Amino acid sequence: MKEKRNIFSILLDDRHRARTISYTMVAVAYIILEVMLKSGNLSSLFTGLLVPATCYLVAAIGLNLNVGVSGELNLGQAGFMAVGAFSGVCVSGILKGAVPAVPRLILAIIVGMLLTAFVGFLIGIPVLKLQGDYLAIVTLAFGQIVMNLIMNLYVAIDSTGLKVSFVENNFELQTGGKYLINGPMGATGTERIANFTAGTLLVVFALVVVYNLIYSRNGRAIMAARDNRIAAESIGIDIAKTKMMAFVISASLAGAAGALYGLNYSTMVASKFDYNTSILILVYVVLGGLGNINGTLIATVVLFLLPQLLRGLQDYRMLIYAVILILIMLVTNNEYLKTKFSVLRRKKA
């Protein structure tokens, strides 16, 4: 029997066009927004949304690699963002005063990314032994575990150095000392060093990584393992290894996004990165089209900004997202519509 995987609408014949469109969209959006920002034509509400939007873009591009390209449902992307966010906040807090803001931001993002990649690798070892629904539910469990662990983590710094404690909050800080992570209260007193330019550069970085990976030996192996596991093994592809690659890269992009996100707010609680945030990112990816990066870009921006700008929609936002998820799945898997679409596509070609 042939496996049905037709929801993956990867336009491989238009590969170069897809990439060009992505980079052009990002560049045009950046220039317009930056000009408006510098000339003071952007409302403070909108200005405040710019960095978070780029963070969600990066996390969503990463998740699309995992769900769309690798075909494994990951319900713990927010957990990886949390790892990046809190490690990034710590790095920035520790280096405050010693390193200027820009290199400190870069360093925080790099550390957040690498640490998350490592955490992703550790989690990936058990997770990727599973398939399908089980894999999804375990990523969900891990997301919850990560969030719970961070909520019990205490990190503080004072003149005597860095203090780390788990569950027990028993530091006796010297004067001038402060908490970087304060258990359930999360990160407090973070210096806000994130900015829109850094966010845009991170989006470009994510695009470069994902596109270059997809159109390579490793990317083909990842998609082969998704389309037909047994056939992929029969031509010598190590499934665990290729899935791990997609999983770790996806996680590390979420970690980088998290670091930027954490450094954009003076306070941040771990529960911000709960299951709902993971689902939110998943909605962006699903609406944009699994495996379709341009779709992810557009869907993320529209779904992130629209409800914020149309306040009336705010209450109904989540309900609308839920309906979107269901309808997209019903429409893209409808046999009648699918044949209609393939007829259209053939006519075009």
Place this chain on the structure above:
Amino acid sequence: MSDKKTPVLEVKELGIDFGGLTAVNDLDMSIYNEEIIGLIGPNGAGKTTVFNLLTKVYNPTRGSIIFDGQDTAGKTVVDINKAGIARTFQNIRLFDNLTVLDNVKTGYHNNIKYSPVSAVFRLPGYYAKEREIEGKSRELLEIMELSEYADVTAGNLPYGAQRRLEIARAMATEPKLLLLDEPAAGMNPQETEDLMRMIRFVRDHFKIAILLIEHDMQLVMGICERIYVLNYGTLLAQGLPAEIQSNPEVIKAYLGD
């Protein structure tokens, strides 16, 4: 390494049980380099099970498989392909959402390598190796007469072309032994004729051994140099096509009592 004297594949007393059921038993088989061998038998005789044993999808309960001078015990499906056995599937298994060209390129995964780092940062190694993969893949498409479909999504290919693409993808792993599971199933006589020509060409051009399962006797008798006949999981007969055709045991197995 292997010439026409020493077998590339040597199967000794091979057997597998599923629960209490013996699917294959006491199978001996030798395949020499550059041979085309047929594996035939009535439905349910255990032919595909033999392929699954050879490629380590199943682990044998008894017996040994020596490939290219090495015992394959303890190897995985992936190891076996790396060692030099490639296969196609009775129920076609393509990467449906990849293009025809990319399906073949995927086959070069272990033979033309570069690191993910050079892929992500597009280092010079990437371009050189990708060009090599592209060239060789197009050559295989040419051989299997699939060039016109290069950019078509594999899932949208006509049936016969899908079967040929599976062969091209398997050949991209540069095997020493190619296993074809009913390569002509669903093809019309003209397509079968073309396929026979291609199989012969592949053998001559790449100098490999081919073992094929097939029900189309025109194809089997036309290109196989030797034939093994399987019935109820055990070897019923083996020999030249002419011998098999006149073997009363074989005729009985096919026609029933």
Place this chain on the structure above:
Amino acid sequence: MRFLSNLINGLGLGSVYAIIALGYTMVYGIAKMLNFAHGDVIMIGAYVAFFALTRFAVPLPLGILAAVVCCTVLGVVIERLAYKPLRQASSLAVLITAIGVSYFLQNGAQLLWSASPKMFPSIISSGAIELGGLSISYLTLITIATCIVVMVCLTLFINRTRTGSAMRACSEDKGASMLMGINVNQIISITFAIGSGLAAIASVLLCANYPTVTPTLGSMPGIKAFTAAVFGGIGSIPGALLGGLLLGIIEILSKAYISTQLSDVIVFGVLIIVLLVKPAGLLGKNIREKV
């Protein structure tokens, strides 16, 4: 003694998980899908029971009946509208849809009834039985008793009735069942109906134990009960009972002896270890894809 009373509390919580897990396991066994929205059906059941008991002040049995009827209808409607069109789709598509349904119910409830918690009335007298220094609350006893009754009824139904044997046939081989004249779609609907009805019973027990009703009330018990179902072996009814009870005991014991904050970490840790060591669960069977 403290250990024994923790153990009994664990059995009480575990009984609730077991009833919820039955819903997951039956649907997984027959429709081969993870009904992510199952936990949210529980939540709807809790709201229905809450409004029936407070605003309409109906007697308790009628309140429970109202919850059961609403949840059963809801379960069947969800299956017909959202899952049935996806019978032939990939499991990824089905799971995403189920997540969508779960989200829909949660946020719909929040819009209808607001996010602020509602206090569930106390429905079972707060007394306890004293047994040689060991005190077991009526609530715990009733919870465990309900679980036993549900298990017995369900086992009898599955093993002794025509519909039950049709369900077993469908879980073995849907194609063959269809050829034998079984209406597979109807069986799947019945499965959803039973699972959702059980969810309603679970919702009342859950609210009796933890009397705050919120739109997200079902998600955590839902995920934990799924863990229990996997633990016991998904598709297996005794497995759901065993998994549920064990998970309840693990949760209460880790709260009592390790850490309250980390009890969820431990429960999810159990899920991960189980899936790695014995992916088919304690009483499940392994399935392998045919090549």
